[in-house]
Amino acid sequence: MIHVENLSKTFTLHNQGGTVIPVMAGANLHVDPGECVGLVGRSGSGKSTLMRMIHGNYLPAGGSIRIAGVQMAGAEPRRIIALRRDTLGYVSQFLRVLPRVPTVEVVAEPLRALGVAQSEAQARAECLLWRLNIPRRLWSLSPTTFSGGEQQRVNIARGFVHPFPVLLLDEPTASLDAQNREVVLALIFEAKARGAAILGIFHDEEARARVCDRLVDVTGFTPAKTAGGQAA
Numbered sequence: 001m002i003h004v005e006n007l008s009k010t011f012t013l014h015n016q017g018g019t020v021i022p023v024m025a026g027a028n029l030h031v032d033p034g035e036c037v038g039l040v041g042r043s044g045s046g047k048s049t050l051m052r053m054i055h056g057n058y059l060p061a062g063g064s065i066r067i068a069g070v071q072m073a074g075a076e077p078r079r080i081i082a083l084r085r086d087t088l089g090y091v092s093q094f095l096r097v098l099p100r101v102p103t104v105e106v107v108a109e110p111l112r113a114l115g116v117a118q119s120e121a122q123a124r125a126e127c128l129l130w131r132l133n134i135p136r137r138l139w140s141l142s143p144t145t146f147s148g149g150e151q152q153r154v155n156i157a158r159g160f161v162h163p164f165p166v167l168l169l170d171e172p173t174a175s176l177d178a179q180n181r182e183v184v185l186a187l188i189f190e191a192k193a194r195g196a197a198i199l200g201i202f203h204d205e206e207a208r209a210r211v212c213d214r215l216v217d218v219t220g221f222t223p224a225k226t227a228g229g230q231a232a
């Protein structure tokens with residue numbers, strides 16, 4: 001479902017004399033349906049950068065990213081938007097929402113974008129908010145004033161409300177207590193069981209060991225390591 005081949009990335013610092021920083025070269029990975037792969041590597045090795053390229057936020061310098069058969073690198077924006085709507089779910093660490101939109105609508109929005117009827121979208125959103133222990137009295141309020149852990153759970157509910165075939169998870173258990181962490185791990189197991197291909201960054205080592213089938217060390221994709229034609 002996710003196929004990354006010979007991917008490279010450079011950042012150009014336009015406000016610092018156009019300095020070009022190579023951060024990744026020769027990155028290869030794949031994630032099959034029903035599999036959860038964890039990205040590991042020291043801080044600054046490029047885990048988030050790789051995830052953002054796969055989500056289509058960062059443009060690679062070279063190489064290929066195919067998701068469910070679609071070539072992401074260089075795809076037209078409307079193709080990327082369509083892929084994110086149908087196929088590619090993403091749970092980032094931070095919730096970004098429009099002010100004044102009630103929490104239940106924030107969670108139901110991915111279903112509404114797919115044309116799911118309002119009543120069904122709302123019911124599915126409420127079910128996830130209930131599973132993730134967001135108090136019912138908060139469902140009609142905007143999540144902008146919620147605690148960090150509550151916002152993260154709203155983000156997770158939004159990412160799991162539609163059975164996306166591909167899921168990118170950036171630290172999904174980072175600010176959660178033990179009980180909610182178990183709920184998130186259960187959601188990940190359920191997604192794997194229905195055949196989702198999942199790529200995640202988990203600093204929570206125990207969570208990583210429990211849900212990941214394989215680990216990919218991004219440190220192997222740093223340009224210094226791949227210089228001279230060494231395989232990554």
Ligand SMILES: Nc1ncnc2c1ncn2[C@@H]1O[C@H](COP(=O)(O)OP(=O)(O)OP(=O)(O)O)[C@@H](O)[C@H]1O
Nearest residue numbers: 011012021023041042043044045046047048049050
């Ligand atoms: N927008 C950007 N502009 C310039 N450099 C960037 C940008 N984003 C990331 N980098 C650089 O790319 C490298 C990889 O960063 P990245 O955030 O992907 O690492 P990471 O492995 O996710 O780190 P951590 O585990 O600390 O979150 C770092 O050296 C970082 O400074």
